[in-house]
Amino acid sequence: MANLDTDIRHSLWLNSLHQSSVARAGDLLPVWIALIKRSLAQRQNMKADQLLKNYAAGVRDFTGVNLSEANLREANLSGVILDRAILDGANLSHANLAHASLIETDLNGADLSNANLSGSNLSGAILDGAILDEAAMEGANLSQANLTVAKLIDTNLSEADLQEASLIAANLDGADLSGADLTVADLSQANLTQADLNQTNLSGTNLEGANTEGTILDENV
Incomplete structure (x- = not known):
């Protein structure tokens, strides 16, 4: 039973980590887009x-x-x-x-x-x-x-x-x-x-x- 509880907690932790990573990626997306646009603009200057x-x-x-x-x-x-x-x-x-x-x-x-x-x-x-x-x-x-x-x-x-x-x-x-x-x-x-x-x-x-x-x-x- 203890091992099962540990596995469940580990799965929940991995799931929360995945969701957090996705959220962070979503938050960073506008930043990445802005950096790409700035890089393109610099190349075109x-x-x-x-x-x-x-x-x-x-x-x-x-x-x-x-x-x-x-x-x-x-x-x-x-x-x-x-x-x-x-x-x-x-x-x-x-x-x-x-x-x-x-x-x-x-x-x-x-x-x-x-x-x-x-x-x-x-x-x-x-x-x-x-x-x-x-x-x-x-x-x-x-x-x-x-x-x-x-x-x-x-x-x-x-x-x-x-x-x-x-x-x-x-x-x-x-x-x-x-x-x-x-x-x-x-x-x-x-x-x-x-x-x-x-x-x-x-x-x-x-x-x-x-x-x-x-x-x-x-x-x-």
């Missing part, structure tokens, strides 16, 4: 000079990297893949990003003035407040991109795909949008002074409150 070094070595895919506020002025990054990367506040002025892939990339407040983005894919990119003055963006894909209050003064957007893009209150003074597709785009309150909208697709485009003084339009629009 990259300095501008490291990016340029890797690019020069032939690396092109930098998907998801964190280059927040990086200085990449005048950098040659043609054909680079920076999908879903974080480049908010980055300086990319005069950079060569021709045919680059920047799908859903965060470029909030970034300086892309005079940059070459011709033929690049910026679909779904976050460009609100970005500076794109005098940038070359002919043939670029900006469908569903967020360009709210962005500066696009004298920017070349000819033949660009801007379907469903948000250009609310954007400054497009003197921009070339000839042949661009603005189907269902939102240009409400945008500044289109002296902008070229010749042969531009404006099907379903919201131009409410937009300044179209001196805007070049097709005669049949």
